[in-house]
Amino acid sequence: MNIGTAAIESGVSAKMIRHYEAIGLLAPAARRENSYRDYGARDVHELRFIGRARRLGFSIEEIRVLINLWRDGKRPSREVRRVAMAHLQDLETRIAEMQAMAQTLQKLVADCRGDSRPDCPILDDLGSSCCT
Amino acid sequence: MNIGTAAIESGVSAKMIRHYEAIGLLAPAARRENSYRDYGARDVHELRFIGRARRLGFSIEEIRVLINLWRDGKRPSREVRRVAMAHLQDLETRIAEMQAMAQTLQKLVADCRGDSRPDCPILDDLGSSCCT
DNA sequence: CTTGACCTTCCAACGATGGGAAGGTGTATC
DNA sequence: GATACACCTTCCCATCGTTGGAAGGTCAAG
Structure with missing residues (x-):
């Protein structure tokens, strides 16, 4: 092939x-x-x-580990589970971060009239001198 | 400075x-x-x-748009809102995809005993000949 | 024999960031 | 003044996963 x-x-x-x-x-x-x-x-x-x-x-490196475990018919399932759980944890952290972003954006978008006037809470917030 | x-x-x-x-x-x-x-x-x-x-x-390109709107005191807030909403939509799509991934992984991890035996539903699933 | 679809290797780009080299400059201490 | 150290400059390279393309070889159908 x-x-x-x-x-x-x-x-x-x-x-x-x-x-x-x-x-x-x-x-x-x-x-x-x-x-x-x-x-x-x-x-x-x-x-x-x-x-x-x-x-x-x-990730490629995670797959490198997984594929070696996969090829090895005698590997303990514990190791596979560990890799999968670590990745799951990563994933959930990233999801939480993105949800926080989305929430902030939703608030900003909700506050913005979105008309032809220049006042815009979105830009006001982005430009605010406040922390982080 | x-x-x-x-x-x-x-x-x-x-x-x-x-x-x-x-x-x-x-x-x-x-x-x-x-x-x-x-x-x-x-x-x-x-x-x-x-x-x-x-x-x-x-993204940088989104910021390029936003910053130009920000510098322009007379821009209509409509445009800013549009950029923010488009980004929000993107974000929410990605969140949904990642949640789907996480859900699949959770199911796989839950099904895996994680002991010293080689049987592992996670690898079975990854290696399955099924679609996509 | 020509055409087009495939294959090969190699090189470069994306987006955002970090690392580091090689060299110039500023300031504080001896 | 000399020395040390922190900072600045530009430049190139690495990451991660993927895509694009150029230049050239090979195969099969018309």
């Missing part, structure tokens, strides 16, 4: 497949006589793994 | 102040005979504006 087909099958772009290989996340693909990369079902499965993990917001 | 002092006063690092100048977000600062940049209260105020907007998650 060529890289393009593998990309379609796995949902990971050809560009990224090469990139993942370059940074050592994937083992170098087998090559044909063309020097074209050659992929099989196993590779596609692994790519799909990476794709799903990326879509869940795992 | 030197750039370092302006950085402390505004909460924007000296590195970033130079960067904002380089990309044209800020007008080139006045220079002394030293060729040191020289800042006044107005500049600090503007920097504080940028800092607050960054902390609210506005």
